[in-house]
Amino acid sequence: xxxxxxxxxxxxxxxxxxxxxxxxxxxxxxxxxxxxxxxxxxxxxxxxxxxxxxxxxxxxxxxxxxxxxxxxxxxxxxxxxxxxxxxxxxxxxxxxxxxxxxxxxxxxxxxxxxxxxxxxxxxxxxxxxxxxxxxxxxxxxxxxxxxxxxxxxxxxxxxxxxxxxxxxxxxxxxxxxxxxxxxxxxxxxxxxxxxxxxxxxxxxxxxxxxxxxxxxxxxxxxxxxxxxxxxxxxxxxxx
Amino acid sequence: xxxxxxxxxxxxxxxxxxxxxxxxxxxxxxxxxxxxxxxxxxxxxxxxxxxxxxxxxxxxxxxxxxxxxxxxxxxxxxxxxxxxxxxxxxxxxxxxxxxxxxxxxxxxxxxxxxxxxxxxxxxxxxxxxxxxxxxxxxxxxxxxxxxxxxxxxxxxxxxxxxxxxxxxxxxxxxxxxxxxxxxxxxxxxxxxxxxxxxxxxxxxxxxxxxxxxxxxxxxxxxxx
Numbered sequence: 001x002x003x004x005x006x007x008x009x010x011x012x013x014x015x016x017x018x019x020x021x022x023x024x025x026x027x028x029x030x031x032x033x034x035x036x037x038x039x040x041x042x043x044x045x046x047x048x049x050x051x052x053x054x055x056x057x058x059x060x061x062x063x064x065x066x067x068x069x070x071x072x073x074x075x076x077x078x079x080x081x082x083x084x085x086x087x088x089x090x091x092x093x094x095x096x097x098x099x100x101x102x103x104x105x106x107x108x109x110x111x112x113x114x115x116x117x118x119x120x121x122x123x124x125x126x127x128x129x130x131x132x133x134x135x136x137x138x139x140x141x142x143x144x145x146x147x148x149x150x151x152x153x154x155x156x157x158x159x160x161x162x163x164x165x166x167x168x169x170x171x172x173x174x175x176x177x178x179x180x181x182x183x184x185x186x187x188x189x190x191x192x193x194x195x196x197x198x199x200x201x202x203x204x205x206x207x208x209x210x211x212x213x214x215x216x217x218x219x220x221x222x223x224x225x226x227x228x229x230x231x232x233x234x235x236x237x238x239x
Numbered sequence: 240x241x242x243x244x245x246x247x248x249x250x251x252x253x254x255x256x257x258x259x260x261x262x263x264x265x266x267x268x269x270x271x272x273x274x275x276x277x278x279x280x281x282x283x284x285x286x287x288x289x290x291x292x293x294x295x296x297x298x299x300x301x302x303x304x305x306x307x308x309x310x311x312x313x314x315x316x317x318x319x320x321x322x323x324x325x326x327x328x329x330x331x332x333x334x335x336x337x338x339x340x341x342x343x344x345x346x347x348x349x350x351x352x353x354x355x356x357x358x359x360x361x362x363x364x365x366x367x368x369x370x371x372x373x374x375x376x377x378x379x380x381x382x383x384x385x386x387x388x389x390x391x392x393x394x395x396x397x398x399x400x401x402x403x404x405x406x407x408x409x410x411x412x413x414x415x416x417x418x419x420x421x422x423x424x425x426x427x428x429x430x431x432x433x434x435x436x437x438x439x440x441x442x443x444x445x446x447x448x449x450x451x452x453x454x455x456x457x458x459x460x461x462x463x
Contacts, residue, residue, distance in 0.1 A: 075373070078370065082371065083367075089364050092387065093461070105378070105382055106372065106373045
């Protein structure tokens with residue numbers, strides 16, 4: 001589904017060329033939930049942005065669905081991917097329904113069918129009663145659900161998640177992780193998730209790449225367990 | 240004293256109405272050009288600046304430089320030095336129509352700066368979101384930037400309109416007429432201070448009306 005071949009990326013930081021990503025090679029399978037972990041500045045978010053063509057690699061090649069991602073193909077391929085951001089990136093001047101419908105404005109489709117589909121997706125993410133609400137009235141978890149609903153509107157084959165739970169408390173994080181798992185199972189979507197939170201990676205990912213100093217030091221296979229909600233008491237007294 | 244003002248108002252109401260219509264005529268044209276070109280130049284500066292999505296030093300320098308020059312010439316001198324340009328454009332350097340040109344230019348240069356600033360206030364990650372959702376640059380402008388910056392843009396346009404109203408008062412020097420010209424020529428220079436004060440009060444009411452309307456619309460469209 002995703003093939004990363006000898007990808008490197010340098011950035012000019014304070015006038016000095018720094019190697020952020022050094023010779024990455026990863027294969028991510030269809031329907032897989034793949035994790036990227038590493039310290040801040042290790043290049044995980046940069047890699048995620050290279051996977052939808054927002055940032056171009058300096059060298060190496062990226063293939064999505066067996067097609068090479070380059071200047072010519074990226075605007076077409078990006079339509080099969082979607083991204084979930086740490087800060088949700090919703091438009092505050094649009095209500096929930098309009099935020100969810102936003103991506104469909106750049107694609108063909110019958111307006112009434114799209115609204116019907118948006119309502120179905122809002123029901124799936126548990127926000128049916130909030131379609132006319134504005135984002136300022138929503139909690140962090142609800143905002144991320146809107147962002148996920150927006151993501152699902154385009155039926156993406158790949159979802160890229162950049163720290164999707166880092167702005168949320170434990171309970172909200174659990175809700176979002178459960179939702180991502182359901183999406184992966186129901187829609188067979190490939191998910192690439194960047195997180196500094198090990199529990200998030202352990203809960204979701206079948207494989208994880210550990211990034212240190214701009215290099216992949218290891219790719220581990222994990223056995224994700226069923227996700228359970230955890231109370232503050234449980235979290236405090238558990239080892 | 241009040242009677243004196245009422246008498247002056249009755250005597251000059253025809254001239255006041257004509258001057259008001261001239262002011263509105265000048266303002267309307269200038270506002271249309273201001274909103275169109277100010278938006279375009281503001282967007283160009285926003286995307287070509289050093290941290291913009293299409294960084295282009297030369298383009299930014301040119302647009303920003305021209306707008307700065309327009310804003311830095313004292314307005315009364317600007318009206319005079321632009322007379323040949325008026326002639327070139329509409330065949331005459333004087334009159335209400337000619338007055339619309341410097342008024343539009345100063346409006347565009349003022350509003351474009353506001354637009355650039357309003358766009359800068361929008362969450363920068365919105366561009367990445369628009370890309371990830373499959374939008375092109377024009378769709379980024381129309382469906383993301385304008386949506387998020389709209390309340391700021393309305394307030395900026397309100398401020399620009401009030402500035403234009405103020406600038407319009409000196410258009411008399413090239414025969415532009417309007418309320419300001421009537422206040423100076425018939426009021427101040429003919430020692431008819433009642434007329435001058437009536438026009439000042441009219442201008443205060445007009446500015447208050449524009450500002451209140453702008454604030455109300457901006458509040459209505461700000462859902463953040």
